[in-house]
Amino acid sequence: MIEIKNLHATVDGKEILKGINLSINPGEVHAIMGPNGSGKSTLSYVLAGRDGYEVTKGSVNYFGKDLLAMEPEERAAAGVFLAFQYPVEIPGVANTTFLKSALNSMRKQRGEPELDAMQFLKLIREKTKALNMTDEMLKRAVNVGFSGGEKKRNETLQMAVLQPKFAILDETDSGLDIDALKIVAEGVNALRGPERSMLVITHYQRLLDYIVPDHVHVLAHGKIQRSGGKELALELEKNGYAEFGVNEAA
Amino acid sequence: MATPHPPRGFDPAAARPFLEQFDRLKAELPGATLSWVRDLRDQGRARFAELGLPTVKNESWRYTNLRALDKLAFQPAVKAETGASFDVLPTVRAEGTTGPRLVFVDGRFRAELSSTAGLPEGVELLNLADALAHQPDLIGEHLSRLAAPDDLPLVALNTAFLADGPVLRIPKGVEVAEPIELVFVSVGSDEHPTAFHPRSLIVAEANARAVIVEHHIGLGTGPTLANHVGEVFVGEGASVHHYKVQREGLNAFHLSHTAAKVAAKGVYDNFILTVGGKLSRNEVRSELAGEQADTHVSGAYMVRRDQHVDTTTFIDHAVPSCTSREVYKGVIDDTARAVFQGKILVRPGAQKTDGYQQNRALLLSDTAEIDAKPELEIYADDVKCSHGATAGELDDEALFYLRARGIDKETARGLLIGAFLAEALEEIPEDSVREAFQGIIAGWQNAR
Numbered sequence: 232m233i234e235i236k237n238l239h240a241t242v243d244g245k246e247i248l249k250g251i252n253l254s255i256n257p258g259e260v261h262a263i264m265g266p267n268g269s270g271k272s273t274l275s276y277v278l279a280g281r282d283g284y285e286v287t288k289g290s291v292n293y294f295g296k297d298l299l300a301m302e303p304e305e306r307a308a309a310g311v312f313l314a315f316q317y318p319v320e321i322p323g324v325a326n327t328t329f330l331k332s333a334l335n336s337m338r339k340q341r342g343e344p345e346l347d348a349m350q351f352l353k354l355i356r357e358k359t360k361a362l363n364m365t366d367e368m369l370k371r372a373v374n375v376g377f378s379g380g381e382k383k384r385n386e387t388l389q390m391a392v393l394q395p396k397f398a399i400l401d402e403t404d405s406g407l408d409i410d411a412l413k414i415v416a417e418g419v420n421a422l423r424g425p426e427r428s429m430l431v432i433t434h435y436q437r438l439l440d441y442i443v444p445d446h447v448h449v450l451a452h453g454k455i456q457r458s459g460g461k462e463l464a465l466e467l468e469k470n471g472y473a474e475f476g477v478n479e480a481a
Numbered sequence: 482m483a484t485p486h487p488p489r490g491f492d493p494a495a496a497r498p499f500l501e502q503f504d505r506l507k508a509e510l511p512g513a514t515l516s517w518v519r520d521l522r523d524q525g526r527a528r529f530a531e532l533g534l535p536t537v538k539n540e541s542w543r544y545t546n547l548r549a550l551d552k553l554a555f556q557p558a559v560k561a562e563t564g565a566s567f568d569v570l571p572t573v574r575a576e577g578t579t580g581p582r583l584v585f586v587d588g589r590f591r592a593e594l595s596s597t598a599g600l601p602e603g604v605e606l607l608n609l610a611d612a613l614a615h616q617p618d619l620i621g622e623h624l625s626r627l628a629a630p631d632d633l634p635l636v637a638l639n640t641a642f643l644a645d646g647p648v649l650r651i652p653k654g655v656e657v658a659e660p661i662e663l664v665f666v667s668v669g670s671d672e673h674p675t676a677f678h679p680r681s682l683i684v685a686e687a688n689a690r691a692v693i694v695e696h697h698i699g700l701g702t703g704p705t706l707a708n709h710v711g712e713v714f715v716g717e718g719a720s721v722h723h724y725k726v727q728r729e730g731l732n733a734f735h736l737s738h739t740a741a742k743v744a745a746k747g748v749y750d751n752f753i754l755t756v757g758g759k760l761s762r763n764e765v766r767s768e769l770a771g772e773q774a775d776t777h778v779s780g781a782y783m784v785r786r787d788q789h790v791d792t793t794t795f796i797d798h799a800v801p802s803c804t805s806r807e808v809y810k811g812v813i814d815d816t817a818r819a820v821f822q823g824k825i826l827v828r829p830g831a832q833k834t835d836g837y838q839q840n841r842a843l844l845l846s847d848t849a850e851i852d853a854k855p856e857l858e859i860y861a862d863d864v865k866c867s868h869g870a871t872a873g874e875l876d877d878e879a880l881f882y883l884r885a886r887g888i889d890k891e892t893a894r895g896l897l898i899g900a901f902l903a904e905a906l907e908e909i910p911e912d913s914v915r916e917a918f919q920g921i922i923a924g925w926q927n928a929r
Contacts, residue, residue, distance in 0.1 A: 279885050282877070307887035319882040323900025329883070332896065337887035372900075389886060 232257050232428060233298075233397055238289035240277050247273040249453035250289070255397070258425040262439055263432045264464060265450035266472045271432045272316060274450070275401040278430075279313040280306050293397070307333075308340035310396030314386040314403055321373040326385070329373045330355065330392055337393060358391045362418050380411030387418035398422070399430045404438035416441030436468035451475040490539025491532040491634060495551050499676075500530055502557050503641050510644050512613030521625055525640025528630040535634055544820040544852040545762055545791040550734060553704050555676035557642065558587035558669075567594060570664050571696040571726075573917040581606055582662040583647045587669065588677030588707070590645050594664075604657060605650040609680055612648045620648060623684055627712040627740035627768075636738050639678040639710040646680040646709075651689035653716075660692040660913065667698070667729050669705040681711035685719040687744075692722040692911055699729035699757065706734040713741035713749060717771060720748035724914050726921060728757035731786065735761035743803075745771025752909050754918050755782040755790050756925050762791035762820075769796070769803035779808040781905040781918075783898075783925045784817035785845075791820040796838075798831040801861075807838040810905035812898055813849035823868070824856040831861045838868035843875065843901050845894075895926045 233255040240248040247270045255261050265271050277284045278291065280303035291298040298306060321329065335345040346354065359369065362384050374382050383403055390398055400419065404412055419442050423429070431442055439447070439461065447463040449456045449472075456475045457463065471477075503526055512518040534550060535542040567584070574580055583606065584594035590608035597606045605619060612620050630637035647663050669675035685691055699705065707729070715721050721741070729735055735758040741749045753763050767776040782790045796805045811819050821840045842851040853870040875897055883893035902922055909915040 281881050281885075302890070303881060303884035304887050304889045304893075307885055313885050315882065315885075319876075319878045321876075321879045321882070321897070321900065323903045324896055329886070329896075332888050332892065333883075333886035336889060336892060340887065340889075393886065 232294055234292040236290050236292070238274075238277070238291065239287045240273060241285045241287055242273060242283065246287070247453055248277065251453075251455060253448065253455065255428045255430065257428055259446065260423065260429040260431060260442065260444045261446045261448065262444035262464060263430060263448050263450050264434070264436070264467055266434065266477045269450045269477070270453045271434075271450055272401055275313055275399045275430075275432055278399055279303060279311060304336070305340070307393075308337045312390055312393060312395030312398045314383075314390060314398065314400045316402040316405055318374045318382040318386055320375045322375050324373050325369075326371055326373050327355065327369045330369075330389065333389070334392055354392065358388055361421065362388050362391070363414055364388060379406035380408065380414075383407055383411065383415050384418070387415050390422060391418065396426065397428050397430070399432065400442075401432050402434065403431070404433055404435060412438065413441060436464045439464045449475060451477055488532075488632070490536050490542070491534070492536050493531060493533035495534040496529050496532070498554065499638060499641075500526065506557060510642070511610040512617065515613070515617055517621060518613060518617070522641050522643065525630050525637045525643070529634055529637035529641055532632075532634040532637065541793065541822070544822075545760070545789065549760065550706065553674040553706075555674045555706050556670075558589065558675045558677040567666070570594065571698060572662060573660060573694050573913045574662070575913075580659040580662065581657075582664060583608060584664045584666065585645065585647070585679060586666045587675060587705070588645055588679045599659060601655050601657060603652040603655055605648065606661065607648050608645055609643070609648050609682065610645040619650060620682055623712065623714055624682055625712075627714070627742055628710050628738055633738065635708055635736055636710050639680060639708050639738075642678040643680040643710075644678070646682070648682045649691070649693070650684045651686060651691050651719075653686040654688045656690040657692070660694050660911070663693065663695045665695065665697045665707065665709075666700055667705040667707055667733055669701040669703040671701070671703050674704040674706065676706040676708065678708045678710070681709070683711070683713040683721060683723075685715050685721050687716040688718040689716060690720045692914070693724065694914055695723075695725040697725070697727040697729055697735065697757070699733050701730070702732065704732045704734070705729070707736070709735075709737040711737070711739040713739065715741060715743040715747040715749045715774075717744040718746045719744070720750070722750045722911060724752045724909065724911070726754040726756075726918060727761060727763075728921065730757060731759050731788065733758045737762065738764045739766070741765075741767045741776070742770050743767065743774040743776055746773045747771065748775045750777045750910075751779070752777075753780040753792070754921060755780070755784070756921060758788065758790070760789045762793065764793040764795075766795040766797065767805070769798050769805065770800060772800050772802045774800075774803045775805070776803075777806045777908060779806070779905055779908040781809070781902045781922070782811040782819060783902070783922065784811070784819060785814035786817060787815070788817045789820075790817075791822075793820075793822040794824065796825045796836065798825070798827045798834045798836065801831050802833040803831070804835040805837070806908075807840070808905050808908050809840045810842075810902050811851070812843045812845060812902065813851060814845040816846070816848045818850040818852070821851070821853045821870070822856070823854070824858065825866060825868070827859040827861050827864050827866065829860040832863040834861060834864040834866065836864070836866040840870045841901075842872040843898065844872060845875065895923075898926060899923065
């Protein structure tokens with residue numbers, strides 16, 4: 232379903248991705264692990280369609296379509312979801328307004344009827360309950376004044392409401408204590424299913440204790456250096472990234 | 482006092498066509514048989530003859546050039562326009578309800594579209610021409626006391642031509658629950674540019690309260706010049722909530738001068754939303770004349786194409802222990818230009834003054850422009866005064882975040898623009914007005 236071939240991308244004229252190859256089938260959870268500066272976030276932004284990330288070579292086939300030719304909103308409507316490492320604060324836009332606009336905008340693009348206020352409220356109540364979120368968090372402006380954990384829960388809530396086909400989780404564990412991590416991981420695991428693929432991007436193995444991947448890839452120097460099963464993550468945890476020519480302070 | 486030479490920054494030659502028109506017209510203007518009215522008009526005429534129109538060399542008009550007015554041969558709107566139909570006039574009221582409303586077309590009162598039904602006893606709501614003809618004593622004490630011609634050429638011009646406009650007087654202790662709506666329609670003529678000079682007078686006696694909503698719309702295609710002057714007297718403990726939305730056409734020049742004087746413990750709350758007009762300027766002056774008086778002078782504007790919008794405010798803290806607050810937010814697109822000049826004066830002895838001013842602009846194109854000139858002039862030492870001015874673009878990160886959630890680019894921009902302006906609209910405590918204004922903002926975005 233998702234086929235990334237020889238993907239090269241530059242940011243400000245500097246080549247960050249230097250030939251990524253990756254295939255993800257429906258229902259699979261892939262983890263990409265890598266040190267800082269390896270290109271992890273660049274990959275997630277390129278897949279989501281952020282401006283300023285220029286693809287110079289390669290292709291991304293998404294359900295038979297050229298993903299790279301689509302606008303960010305078209306990708307979202309087609310089921311691509313990026314859970315941001317740093318969710319953006321949007322003062323003045325209420326969280327519920329944002330979620331309702333997002334959901335209805337996608338439904339519209341897909342030719343489905345939009346939800347009215349009552350239908351939306353019912354849906355959102357059900358989803359927030361599962362994530363241990365309060366009504367108050369829905370009334371507040373998007374991510375404004377949210378703690379790190381609240382922001383990540385909010386990302387997970389959006390994922391639960393928007394029901395993507397392909398979710399990219401960019402360093403979802405960053406800034407979370409263990410309790411918050413568990414809540415978020417539970418939320419993510421609840422969304423796992425035979426029709427939904429995930430790409431979990433992380434620096435540390437810890438997250439993968441809670442979101443257990445089917446495949447693990449090591450990204451360094453803009454390329455996938457090694458692929459394996461979930462045991463690869465444990466090996467990295469033990470030996471670090473030194474094997475891939477990366478020295479990081481512990 | 483006549484000065485032999487015009488001060489720097491004025492163009493007396495620009496006055497000529499208006500003066501000739503005035504001289505032909507003055508005998509027919511309402512109240513022409515009253516000597517004090519004649520004197521007032523003659524003072525206005527004399528001062529305007531000395532000054533003419535301000536030029537960009539005038540400090541107060543540095544960023545707003547009125548030269549375009551010179552090139553248009555404006556004719557005064559003498560007869561009430563009757564051709565236009567008014568099926569739907571703007572309102573903040575719920576559909577199907579009616580309330581007190583005065584309608585002016587090209588500056589002239591239209592009785593058949595107006596209503597004063599339902600006002601509490603003793604409240605006077607009428608048009609100036611009627612007041613001049615039948616109840617001159619109602620206005621004689623206040624007219625031209627706050628907005629005096631002096632160095633204000635457009636006030637002088639308005640004073641020469643003053644003929645019609647709303648007059649509202651609320652007696653002591655009376656609260657008017659219903660919003661009083663004032664609708665100003667510019668129609669003009671296809672044959673020549675049309676000028677009119679509406680004059681408003683609002684007097685709220687001690688502990689009176691009123692909510693006034695002005696709607697300014699345009700229906701014609703010919704150029705129009707609406708040169709408004711308004712005076713607002715807020716008595717002790719009284720409160721006047723004065724809201725205005727200007728959405729005239731792109732052939733309209735809209736110049737407006739509002740002067741308020743607030744007595745002890747009084748509140749004057751002014752908010753102006755501008756979306757229309759080719760060139761508009763709103764000058765608001767609020768004088769805090771009694772202790773513990775409070776004034777809010779705020780607004781929002783959205784301009785595009787080659788629109789020009791000027792907001793010039795002057796808050797005069799004349800006595801101790803008063804508060805003032807200004808929040809302006811504007812969105813500027815295409816080659817449009819906005820001007821903000823905000824002055825806060827704290828006079829000697831006006832201790833315990835609390836003044837706040839904020840002006841923020843959102844530039845949607847590389848060719849949009851904002852000129853901001855905040856000015857604090859403080860002659861007391863125990864005061865709290867702050868101001869801030871910013872200009873920025875839409876937040877790219879926020880835009881991407883919204884789009885990554887499936888919200889199309891235009892809608893995402895709309896959400897962010899609405900959120901930006903929302904902060905200014907929060908300054909409006911009246912729900913009906915705030916919601917109506919939010920609707921106008923949404924309409925502006927959809928009209929792209």
